[in-house]
Amino acid sequence: MTWARIVLWRLAFAVPLLLAVTFGMFALAKASPFDPVRQYLGERAMVTGPEVMAEIRANWGLDRPLLEQYTTWLGNLLTGELGDSRSMRLPVAQVIGERLGWTLLVVGCALVVMLAAGLTLGTLAAWRRDSWLDRLVTGTAFTNEAAPVFWTGLLAIWVFSVTLGWLPAGGLTDAAATTVTLPDLARHMVLPVLVLAFSQSSWLLLFVRESVIGVLREDFVTGARARGLRERTVLLRHALRSALLPFITIMGARVPELVTGAILVESVFSWPGVAETTIKAALAVDFPLLAALTLLATLAVVAGNLLADLAYTVADPRVRVLGVS
Amino acid sequence: MTLERSSRRPRRAGVRRAGVRRPGRHRLALVTVVVLVLAVVLVPLLARLDQQLVDLRSAGLPPSLAHPFGTDEVGRDVLLRSIYGLRVSLLVGLAAAVVSVVVGGLVGLAAGAAGGPLDRLLMRVVDGFNALPHLLFGVFIVALFAPSATAVVVSVAVTHWTTAARIVRSEVLSLRGRPFVDAAVSGGSGRLRIVVRHFLPNLAPHLLLATVLMIPHAIWHETALSFLGLGMPPHLASLGNMINDGQRSLLVGDWWSSLFPGLLILVPTLAVSSLAQHVRDRANPRWRSELNL
Numbered sequence: 347m348t349w350a351r352i353v354l355w356r357l358a359f360a361v362p363l364l365l366a367v368t369f370g371m372f373a374l375a376k377a378s379p380f381d382p383v384r385q386y387l388g389e390r391a392m393v394t395g396p397e398v399m400a401e402i403r404a405n406w407g408l409d410r411p412l413l414e415q416y417t418t419w420l421g422n423l424l425t426g427e428l429g430d431s432r433s434m435r436l437p438v439a440q441v442i443g444e445r446l447g448w449t450l451l452v453v454g455c456a457l458v459v460m461l462a463a464g465l466t467l468g469t470l471a472a473w474r475r476d477s478w479l480d481r482l483v484t485g486t487a488f489t490n491e492a493a494p495v496f497w498t499g500l501l502a503i504w505v506f507s508v509t510l511g512w513l514p515a516g517g518l519t520d521a522a523a524t525t526v527t528l529p530d531l532a533r534h535m536v537l538p539v540l541v542l543a544f545s546q547s548s549w550l551l552l553f554v555r556e557s558v559i560g561v562l563r564e565d566f567v568t569g570a571r572a573r574g575l576r577e578r579t580v581l582l583r584h585a586l587r588s589a590l591l592p593f594i595t596i597m598g599a600r601v602p603e604l605v606t607g608a609i610l611v612e613s614v615f616s617w618p619g620v621a622e623t624t625i626k627a628a629l630a631v632d633f634p635l636l637a638a639l640t641l642l643a644t645l646a647v648v649a650g651n652l653l654a655d656l657a658y659t660v661a662d663p664r665v666r667v668l669g670v671s
Numbered sequence: 672m673t674l675e676r677s678s679r680r681p682r683r684a685g686v687r688r689a690g691v692r693r694p695g696r697h698r699l700a701l702v703t704v705v706v707l708v709l710a711v712v713l714v715p716l717l718a719r720l721d722q723q724l725v726d727l728r729s730a731g732l733p734p735s736l737a738h739p740f741g742t743d744e745v746g747r748d749v750l751l752r753s754i755y756g757l758r759v760s761l762l763v764g765l766a767a768a769v770v771s772v773v774v775g776g777l778v779g780l781a782a783g784a785a786g787g788p789l790d791r792l793l794m795r796v797v798d799g800f801n802a803l804p805h806l807l808f809g810v811f812i813v814a815l816f817a818p819s820a821t822a823v824v825v826s827v828a829v830t831h832w833t834t835a836a837r838i839v840r841s842e843v844l845s846l847r848g849r850p851f852v853d854a855a856v857s858g859g860s861g862r863l864r865i866v867v868r869h870f871l872p873n874l875a876p877h878l879l880l881a882t883v884l885m886i887p888h889a890i891w892h893e894t895a896l897s898f899l900g901l902g903m904p905p906h907l908a909s910l911g912n913m914i915n916d917g918q919r920s921l922l923v924g925d926w927w928s929s930l931f932p933g934l935l936i937l938v939p940t941l942a943v944s945s946l947a948q949h950v951r952d953r954a955n956p957r958w959r960s961e962l963n964l
Binding site: 359362363366367371374375377378379380488489492493494496497500501503504508509515601602603605606609610613624625627628629631633636640643644647648651 | 795798799802803804805806807808810811812813814815816817887891894895898899900901914917918921922923924926929930933936937940941944
């Protein structure tokens with residue numbers, strides 16, 4: 347019952363949001379001084395007659411009013427037709443289909459590493475508050491928060507690829523390779539995954555630390571200690587468990603940052619995923635591809651929030667009983 | 672009420688103790704910010720070299736006394752260019768921060784002062800904007816409107832006004848309940864007068880802090896966009912462009928042309944957030960910004 351209500355509540359917000367975002371994209375494209383027909387023709391634009399250009403424009407539907415273009419696009423979208431990428435001369439669905447998996451692979455692995463590292467270090471730092479470990483961990487996290495991820499990525503390339511020669515500097519496979527083999531892929535994945543995880547873990551670590559410190563002061567923790575429970579049990583079963591509740595919601599709300607991180611990390615490491623393609627599409631002003639990818643990212647954000655809400659009902663029985671606000 | 676107070680007290684004491692232990696921290700941050708701002712303002716007067724000067728004989732030199740940050744692949748001094756880059760980034764960041772705080776402030780003021788359906792509508796819009804991946808929308812806007820400083824400023828402002836809007840709205844809501852506002856209303860003041868004479872003076876410190884905190888974040892956006900080739904025009908020395916250029920040199924081992932411009936993003940960001948932390952703790956421990964740097 348509660349689940350259905352949460353999903354409905356989120357949809358009531360998500361549908362207008364997605365409509366507004368997509369319409370905003372069309373309005374921006376309309377207001378832009380950029381002419382896709384000239385770009386498509388390139389140098390031929392000089393020798394092409396205005397009537398031919400008008401014909402291309404009509405073929406692409408660019409001469410219609412904004413609202414009509416938008417509703418056409420929306421209608422096509424609902425039937426699964428995303429149009430063709432102008433820069434890659436391929437269907438948008440195919441471009442995304444080929445690359446989405448690589449992005450999900452890197453982001454998924456980075457999430458696992460980030461959760462493991464952030465939770466462990468954050469809890470340890472909170473438990474041994476003001477120790478040298480705590481200072482080292484929080485100091486690194488604060489510095490890392492201020493460092494741009496593309497710069498951290500470049501430094502990692504310099505250290506691990508250029509100086510030490512341990513790992514490849516970028517790409518999916520070695521340049522000479524014709525097929526993707528697992529060991530090769532794994533070697534190429536290490537740096538992007540670690541850099542993305544490192545850049546995203548600092549807020550998590552600081553959050554977990556703050557949260558655990560707060561909980562360690564609560565009466566039930568004192569009670570658990572007074573009952574003679576082992577420190578590890580107190581820390582992990584009692585303190586960490588209740589400290590993690592708000593974290594679920596925040597995790598869902600962090601999807602936009604994850605998208606940002608993926609864009610920058612994929613660009614630094616020339617990883618052939620959707621995030622890097624977004625930048626290629628932007629540099630080529632490939633509107634159909636860019637619009638589809640932006641929509642995809644917004645969908646990811648909406649899905650993240652929804653998942654966080656649903657996970658919250660599983661983790662906290664009070665929400666199930668009292669319902670959502 | 673009493674319970675809540677007693678649980679809060681040790682924490683504030685903890686903050687004070689930390690402050691006593693590290694007395695120089697915010698002063699160091701202040702000195703850093705002042706030195707960097709002075710360097711950025713005075714660099715055209717002090718520099719002996721032209722920042723665009725190409726000198727192929729001294730290309731790719733590692734850091735030395737003559738070139739403390741080394742030289743890039745066409746022999747330009749990295750220190751000088753970094754400071755010019757910081758100048759560009761700081762100007763863009765300042766403009767973006769001011770625009771987003773002004774826009775956000777107006778929206779927050781309208782929402783907080785009007786209340787009712789308008790407030791609800793505006794806050795849903797804020798939620799909507801917050802749900803967007805900021806950099807991606809920046810990329811979208813800049814891509815459609817040719818890379819330029821204006822496009823960068825607009826793209827940052829469009830995605831970041833919401834922070835100021837939230838801060839101002841919640842502050843206005845708390846101001847509305849204060850006795851001096853009641854007194855002004857009973858004295859016959861109109862809406863406009865209350866906003867101008869009573870709300871704005873009380874909002875000013877928050878707006879200022881929000882602007883200062885926004886600057887490093889805006890610089891981050893500018894550098895990220897420039898790094899991706901979607902920000903400032905490529906010939907201009909901006910920190911993002913420099914890191915982007917340095918990428919090639921890095922692959923052959925010349926680390927300095929990327930490392931130092933990056934440090935000039937990192938150091939001011941750290942200094943500003945440390946200063947803001949200090950101001951926040953001193954001025955009002957209760958008030959916490961939404962901006963996480």
